[in-house]
Amino acid sequence: MTTENTEKDIMNENPVAENTESTTTETAVEPAESLTPEQKLEEELAQEKDKFLRLFAEFENYKRRTAKERIDLFKTANQEVLQALLPVIDDFDRALIEIKKTDNDVLLQGVALIYDKFTSTLSSKGLEVVAVQAGDAFDADYAEAITQIPSPSPELKGKIVDVIEKGYKLGDKIIRFPKVVVGN
Numbered sequence: 001m002t003t004e005n006t007e008k009d010i011m012n013e014n015p016v017a018e019n020t021e022s023t024t025t026e027t028a029v030e031p032a033e034s035l036t037p038e039q040k041l042e043e044e045l046a047q048e049k050d051k052f053l054r055l056f057a058e059f060e061n062y063k064r065r066t067a068k069e070r071i072d073l074f075k076t077a078n079q080e081v082l083q084a085l086l087p088v089i090d091d092f093d094r095a096l097i098e099i100k101k102t103d104n105d106v107l108l109q110g111v112a113l114i115y116d117k118f119t120s121t122l123s124s125k126g127l128e129v130v131a132v133q134a135g136d137a138f139d140a141d142y143a144e145a146i147t148q149i150p151s152p153s154p155e156l157k158g159k160i161v162d163v164i165e166k167g168y169k170l171g172d173k174i175i176r177f178p179k180v181v182v183g184n
Contacts, residue, residue: 075126075171082127083175086168092118093166130167132178136160143167144177151183159183 035043092115099108132143137159146164151157160180167178 076173078125079170079173079175082122082125082168082170085122086176089119089122089168090165126170128169130169130174130178132160132163132167132180134160134162138180138182142174142177143180145182146179148182148184156183 092111095111096108096115099111102108130142135156138145143160144167149161151159151161159182161183162181163178164181165176165179167174168176
């Protein structure tokens with residue numbers, strides 16, 4: 001028995017499969033036969049160009065997205081370290097206030113120099129103070145109200161009366177909200 005005979009025997013045993021194959025190939029071949037070889041090649045070329053352009057656009061979007069993610073990561077990479085140093089800045093602020101009460105100008109100058117160098121180093125890494133002061137309108141998006149007191153004057157009603165603790169931001173993200181007292 002040769003391979004030709006085996007294929008014929010299989011075809012004869014399954015006449016339904018033969019009919020479906022012939023109808024599907026005939027319908028698919030008929031429109032393709034009406035196209036000239038140049039038209040077929042142009043159609044294939046157009047499909048390949050479209051596929052290439054889509055792939056290229058997808059790659060460009062990927063590059064843009066990863067570059068943005070990398071920039072965002074670099075902006076906030078030091079966030080944990082800077083948050084750990086915020087209590088040190090608070091201690092420096094309190095120390096400067098107390099040293100100013102004494103008459104020791106040499107000590108005040110030394111601590112002020114260290115404080116300035118420390119804060120300038122942190123600001124070079126992107127740390128900024130959130131600008132909130134007494135008399136500003138209270139905005140819950142930029143400050144945390146720790147308490148409300150009766151306002152000392154009518155114009156301070158609903159406004160910040162006192163800033164208890166400074167707030168800091170890293171880039172555009174607030175990493176510690178300022179703690180304020182609001183007048184009611």
